[in-house]
Amino acid sequence: MDHKAALEVIALHRGERIVISTMGSVGVWSEVSQSPLDFAYLPSSMGQGPALAMGLALAHPQRGVIALVGDGSLLMNLGVLVTIAEQKPRMYLVLIDNGAYEITGGQPVPGAGVVDYTMIAKGAGIARTYRFDTLEKWMAGSQEALHGLGPVFIWLKVDYRPGQGTPRAPFPMDEQIRRLRVALGISQ
Amino acid sequence: MICGHDLVKGLAEAGATHFLWVPDSAMGQWEEALRTGPLRLVRATREGESIGIAGGLLLGGLQPVVAMQCTGFFEAGDALRNIVHDLHLPLFVILGLRSYQAYRSGRTTDSCPIFVEPILCAWRLPYVVLDIQHTAGDIVDHYKRAWAEQKAFVVCLPE
Numbered sequence: 001m002d003h004k005a006a007l008e009v010i011a012l013h014r015g016e017r018i019v020i021s022t023m024g025s026v027g028v029w030s031e032v033s034q035s036p037l038d039f040a041y042l043p044s045s046m047g048q049g050p051a052l053a054m055g056l057a058l059a060h061p062q063r064g065v066i067a068l069v070g071d072g073s074l075l076m077n078l079g080v081l082v083t084i085a086e087q088k089p090r091m092y093l094v095l096i097d098n099g100a101y102e103i104t105g106g107q108p109v110p111g112a113g114v115v116d117y118t119m120i121a122k123g124a125g126i127a128r129t130y131r132f133d134t135l136e137k138w139m140a141g142s143q144e145a146l147h148g149l150g151p152v153f154i155w156l157k158v159d160y161r162p163g164q165g166t167p168r169a170p171f172p173m174d175e176q177i178r179r180l181r182v183a184l185g186i187s188q
Numbered sequence: 189m190i191c192g193h194d195l196v197k198g199l200a201e202a203g204a205t206h207f208l209w210v211p212d213s214a215m216g217q218w219e220e221a222l223r224t225g226p227l228r229l230v231r232a233t234r235e236g237e238s239i240g241i242a243g244g245l246l247l248g249g250l251q252p253v254v255a256m257q258c259t260g261f262f263e264a265g266d267a268l269r270n271i272v273h274d275l276h277l278p279l280f281v282i283l284g285l286r287s288y289q290a291y292r293s294g295r296t297t298d299s300c301p302i303f304v305e306p307i308l309c310a311w312r313l314p315y316v317v318l319d320i321q322h323t324a325g326d327i328v329d330h331y332k333r334a335w336a337e338q339k340a341f342v343v344c345l346p347e
Contacts, residue, residue, distance in 0.1 A: 039247075043270065043274045044270060044274075045236070045240065045266045045267045045269070045270035045271070046266075047236070048236065048237070048239070048240035048243070048267050048270065049240075050240075051232075051236075051237045051238075051239075051240025051241045051243075051244065051267075052240045052241070052243050052244040052247070053244060054240075054241050054244060055240070055241040055242060055243060055244020055245040055246070055247070055248065055252070056244040056245075056247055056248045057244070058206070058228075058230075058241075058244070058245060058248075058250075059244065059245050059247070059248025059249060059250045060248050077233075077234065077236070077237055077240075079232075079233030079234050079237060080233065080237050080240075082233055083230070083231070083232055083233055083237060083241070086231065087230060173274055173275060173276075174276065177247065177275065177276075180247065181247075181249070184248065184249065186248070
């Protein structure tokens with residue numbers, strides 16, 4: 001499915017939840033949402049997006065967090081799935097799987113097209129897992145997948161987009177943190 | 189010898205909310221105190237991951253403490269760089285220095301002690317190396333000071 005179309009479905013359902021975007025989803029998410037509850041994790045430490053999202057979800061369990069993470073990033077720290085399963089944050093981890101390192105020229109990630117990510121998430125102890133290969137199925141299943149008790153693992157197969165450059169965050173990091181904290185009522 | 193119960197109690201009284209760790213054999217003695225104490229214990233699978241989670245907690249307005257051995261600290265460099273130097277968050281780390289005491293008396297070939305302090309300096313992290321006379325209260329004092337100044341800080345425990 002188209003990456004942007006997949007994220008537009010999330011924007012319809014996100015409500016007042018925090019949305020953390022990483023890597024290739026940063027630019028796409030900023031095209032579909034401009035909420036102060038959006039946090040573009042750039043500059044980042046690749047692979048730490050789910051961990052950062054989990055910390056925020058533990059800090060704000062009533063609000064919840066949606067994390068948009070690429071397959072290359074998740075593969076860097078698969079162990080976090082076990083930690084998420086044990087801590088049970090209200091977190092919706094959305095895997096944006098295009099099978100490639102998009103920004104570096106489209107080299108395939110290890111195990112592209114072979115790895116069963118829902119099986120890995122379920123094996124780690126995350127009870128609610130979903131996989132959607134087409135936009136039609138994602139639109140039909142998103143209401144159930146993006147609501148209810150977390151943690152939830154959602155695997156979306158999206159098209160690889162050739163020619164993507166390094167993503168840019170919509171605001172400098174300090175400004176993003178300030179906006180998010182004000183929206184969360186932590187600071188003025 | 190740092191008393192786990194004193195440490196957990198002191199950190200909680202100082203405002204800490206979460207304790208994230210990958211234990212080593214020395215800090216592992218704090219397990220019962222952490223399991224039964226007032227801090228929420230988060231067991232991470234890898235040290236860099238614990239720093240990422242701590243970053244989210246700090247962003248969200250809470251006060252985590254991270255504990256790991258220097259071996260994991262070596263692995264966690266990029267996460268640490270990002271949380272401290274890109275996000276400017278006041279990360280507080282308790283760091284076990286494997287073989288440090290044996291190294292200072294020339295009784296080990298473990299390379300860990302050679303690299304810990306140069307790497308702390310390379311990452312521009314303010315730190316202190318405690319000795320075996322120090323207590324849990326000393327760690328808590330460093331925590332209070334670092335939080336008050338909103339600065340990252342590392343307390344090193346020689347093993």
